[in-house]
Amino acid sequence: MARNARKASRPSKGNPSAKDAAPAKDALPARESVDGGTAELVPDRERPRAWTLLLDGAPQSHVDLAEPGHLDFAYQRRLGHAVDLIAPARQPLRVLHLGGGAFTLARYAAATRPRSTQQVIEADAALVAFVRARLPLDPAARVKVRTADAREGLAKTRDGWADLVIADVFSGARTPAHLTSAEFLAEVRRVLAPGGWYAANVADGPPLAYLRGQIATAASAFGHLALAADPAVLRGKRFGNAVLFAADTALPVAELTRRVATDPHAGRVEHGRDLADFTGGAAVVRDADAKPSPLPPPGTFD
Numbered sequence: 001m002a003r004n005a006r007k008a009s010r011p012s013k014g015n016p017s018a019k020d021a022a023p024a025k026d027a028l029p030a031r032e033s034v035d036g037g038t039a040e041l042v043p044d045r046e047r048p049r050a051w052t053l054l055l056d057g058a059p060q061s062h063v064d065l066a067e068p069g070h071l072d073f074a075y076q077r078r079l080g081h082a083v084d085l086i087a088p089a090r091q092p093l094r095v096l097h098l099g100g101g102a103f104t105l106a107r108y109a110a111a112t113r114p115r116s117t118q119q120v121i122e123a124d125a126a127l128v129a130f131v132r133a134r135l136p137l138d139p140a141a142r143v144k145v146r147t148a149d150a151r152e153g154l155a156k157t158r159d160g161w162a163d164l165v166i167a168d169v170f171s172g173a174r175t176p177a178h179l180t181s182a183e184f185l186a187e188v189r190r191v192l193a194p195g196g197w198y199a200a201n202v203a204d205g206p207p208l209a210y211l212r213g214q215i216a217t218a219a220s221a222f223g224h225l226a227l228a229a230d231p232a233v234l235r236g237k238r239f240g241n242a243v244l245f246a247a248d249t250a251l252p253v254a255e256l257t258r259r260v261a262t263d264p265h266a267g268r269v270e271h272g273r274d275l276a277d278f279t280g281g282a283a284v285v286r287d288a289d290a291k292p293s294p295l296p297p298p299g300t301f302d
Contacts, residue, residue, distance in 0.1 A: 030134055034126035036171055041102075041134055044072075051135060053102040055127075058173060058296070061102035063135055068107035074265040075201055075241035076104055078228045079166055081259050082199040082245060083109050085252050086164055092116045096162040096191060098150040098179070099169035100124075102131050103143065110141035120145045121153035123171070151178050157191045165192060167200040174292040175203070180214060181290040185221040198222065198246040203293055205239030210293055212282035214244060215275065220284045222246035226253055226271040227278075228260045234268060234278070239296050 030041045037056035044050035050064035050072070062072035071077040083105065087093060092115040097106055100122030109116050118141075122128050125147040137143050146153055150169050165188050169179055178184060188198050198218070204211040218225055227234075229242035245251055257269040270278055 032130045035124040061104045063102045068111040078243040093163045095164045098167040106143045118143045123149050154187045160193045162191050163196050165198045177290040177292045181285050181287045183287045200244045202242045206236035212279050213285050215279045216282040217285045218246045223248045224251050226251050228269045231268045
């Protein structure tokens with residue numbers, strides 16, 4: 001799930017099965033109590049079949065049922081770059097999503113890479129039911145949704161199954177501690193196929209100690225890293241999202257940098273020595289000392 005409401009726009013591809021969805025411009029917000037708080041779906045007045053999912057008032061996901069190739073939030077666009085760059089265009093992938101939200105990235109991968117096989121692991125069963133009832137998944141999209149804790153579901157995924165693991169898990173505005181450790185990343189590595197990538201949405205603010213710890217932990221598990229974020233977040237000027245990419249093979253840093261720099265909300269990519277310097281000798285996080293991600297400051301999503 002997301003914790004950053006900054007939006008972006010991108011060229012998109014249609015989804016014919018979404019034509020039966022009620023136009024958002026004629027719809028009212030829907031609200032329901034779920035395991036994690038109060039979920040709300042708010043229509044996007046600028047896009048006829050698009051919705052924003054909020055949890056306790058904080059933006060989580062944006063979905064355009066008519067154009068699932070459209071990624072509106074800046075952090076989702078950066079995760080989408082992983083889907084785009086991991087393999088040649090339209091080649092099917094096996095993608096494991098830790099955290100469901102409104103299934104934005106699963107819909108995106110299904111639209112841009114037909115015949116992909118995907119699994120979504122989401123702990124909040126009531127949220128899953130709420131989203132699926134109002135924003136149904138295309139039955140042809142080959143997306144399986146499992147209700148489970150992300151780490152427990154990860155443990156039940158077979159070795160080498162995933163080409164890409166996307167982690168976007170928040171509970172009560174924080175990533176749970178057990179999803180921040182080296183032991184957790186060992187499980188991620190186990191389920192990745194050779195050449196597979198890990199991409200994670202990491203939310204932090206000044207002094208960025210949590211983000212630096214997550215980079216150090218990923219560096220202990222993978223040989224190649226890159227980090228994409230708003231420059232103000234990287235400078236510790238505000239709370240926001242950073243997307244961490246990790247793999248055992250070289251990442252396409254030049255193309256990733258170009259895409260992030262030309263996004264509607266332009267970001268910056270750090271890698272190599274610059275990323276190591278940014279990490280600043282932060283310690284690897286272990287299960288024994290893991291802590292959840294920081295709470296956003298009051299007013300972050302007002």
